[in-house]
Amino acid sequence: MKLSWDINDPKLPQEPKHFDAFQEWPDGYVRFIYSSEEKNAQRHLSGWAMRNTNNHNCQILKKSCLGVVVCARSCAMPGGTRLQLRPAICDKARQKQQKKACPNCNSALELIPCRGHSGYPVTNFWRLDGKAIFFQAKGVHDHPRPESKLEAEARRSAVKKHMSSFHHSQKKRPLNSEAGRCHDSGGYANNLQNLPCVDGPERVGVVADTSFSIPAQSYPLLQNTDLYKAPYNSASFQEDQLSPYPACPNPRIYVPRPCSYEFGVPTFISSSPYPTFYKDLTSPVIDADPFSLNGSHYNAVTTSEKSFDDPGRHYGLKAAWGKASSGDRSDYGQMQTSTSHPYYSGESPCRYGPSPSPIASPLQTVITTTTKVSYQAYKPSTLKYSDNLCDVKNLQSYTHMAENISGSIYSGMKIQEDFGIVKSALLYQHDPTKSKPAESVETYRYGPPLGNSYAEHEGQTLRFESAEY
DNA sequence: AACTGCGGGTTGG
DNA sequence: CCAACCCGCAGTT
Numbered sequence: 236m237k238l239s240w241d242i243n244d245p246k247l248p249q250e251p252k253h254f255d256a257f258q259e260w261p262d263g264y265v266r267f268i269y270s271s272e273e274k275n276a277q278r279h280l281s282g283w284a285m286r287n288t289n290n291h292n293c294q295i296l297k298k299s300c301l302g303v304v305v306c307a308r309s310c311a312m313p314g315g316t317r318l319q320l321r322p323a324i325c326d327k328a329r330q331k332q333q334k335k336a337c338p339n340c341n342s343a344l345e346l347i348p349c350r351g352h353s354g355y356p357v358t359n360f361w362r363l364d365g366k367a368i369f370f371q372a373k374g375v376h377d378h379p380r381p382e383s384k385l386e387a388e389a390r391r392s393a394v395k396k397h398m399s400s401f402h403h404s405q406k407k408r409p410l411n412s413e414a415g416r417c418h419d420s421g422g423y424a425n426n427l428q429n430l431p432c433v434d435g436p437e438r439v440g441v442v443a444d445t446s447f448s449i450p451a452q453s454y455p456l457l458q459n460t461d462l463y464k465a466p467y468n469s470a471s472f473q474e475d476q477l478s479p480y481p482a483c484p485n486p487r488i489y490v491p492r493p494c495s496y497e498f499g500v501p502t503f504i505s506s507s508p509y510p511t512f513y514k515d516l517t518s519p520v521i522d523a524d525p526f527s528l529n530g531s532h533y534n535a536v537t538t539s540e541k542s543f544d545d546p547g548r549h550y551g552l553k554a555a556w557g558k559a560s561s562g563d564r565s566d567y568g569q570m571q572t573s574t575s576h577p578y579y580s581g582e583s584p585c586r587y588g589p590s591p592s593p594i595a596s597p598l599q600t601v602i603t604t605t606t607k608v609s610y611q612a613y614k615p616s617t618l619k620y621s622d623n624l625c626d627v628k629n630l631q632s633y634t635h636m637a638e639n640i641s642g643s644i645y646s647g648m649k650i651q652e653d654f655g656i657v658k659s660a661l662l663y664q665h666d667p668t669k670s671k672p673a674e675s676v677e678t679y680r681y682g683p684p685l686g687n688s689y690a691e692h693e694g695q696t697l698r699f700e701s702a703e704y
Numbered sequence: 705a706a707c708t709g710c711g712g713g714t715t716g717g
Numbered sequence: 718c719c720a721a722c723c724c725g726c727a728g729t730t
Binding site for chain 3: 705706707708709710711712713714715716717
Binding site: 278279286287289291293296323324325327328391 | 705706707708709710711712713
């Protein structure tokens, strides 16, 4: 069940058998088909900081990754993590952002650009067609994840809140005032606001400036979980809840499974920092709600410290590998059937696989564009994306069924198949030679980059979670 | 203030 | 011609 479509195809599959669960952190050359009712898809959301890119094709929305903002000195946060801010999408705002100092050590901030697609930023394409929203990603992020959009927003609002309240209560007891605020919101909002209240880079900034000293570790890790849980569960990620494995934004958590699947040998377990996470996963924190996994991940992040010590080094490598691995791979390896294993969506997890992480084969050429698609023809009612998003009411049940039934059937097989190929044929090719897109595309995707620094990076991870502060 | 999407325009391959 | 990218505009959040 090979993916039979490309975002540029004049004619996309009609009436897809099933819709994928929304993926917040798509990575690699993957494709998904979301329901046109999926809110996150409608908004073209992504955990990665993606900015709109003009491809002069109004049928296909193209976005490119802005990378991640880190501390130039890659200082360690109280929890041992590194700062990984979400780059502002707006150019102007981003420039401002970069002028600010690291909230933790006060040194400069640095924007690590994404070069995961042949040296260029990873690109995401969105296209609405009928009842489906087709999504295609090209490139493998070669940098840590920034905060998710929700986290960034939460942090921002928390900062605002803090600032205003701080000013008001400044004379009294700034410290307590902050703590108090953490309890005044109710319900869902509470979850969202707790986190920011408790952590977030800004808080650190505040801490520094006001000499607050709240040990990050003393905060309940669960709050991270809540941050994700609330918004995702209650609002945006409903679909995810339906699948056995939620589209956890953090691939690392699932690594063990997919990887062992694919390669049979979970070497990463011993060679990567995962063990740490894994261990954390078993902590009581997780249990019930699948989304807790997200939280646990964050927790794990907090506890693990290693890594990422030398960002400079990593980034350097990354740059290098960006070139080497550049080629493109095709995306066809994608496991879009992943609904039941959203995880597989083909991505990051596998990069932690044995040895070379998966990247795409350098053989293929990069097909980044959305060239003109003459599909106007078939798309008579080319509405705006948002237009017909709301008129499909009966899709949900259908979607669910599809997820449960057809979703999982192929993923395993397909994956193996793909990786087998990748492994045997594509993995070690360095040859930057580009081949013709057309066919190469058919070939498979996902080979790991040879020296994927990112893998290392991510693996150890320390992606900064606001909570860490 | 930022985000988001649009679209004109430029540049380099 | 293609793809990346810059810039401003306008509607939202």
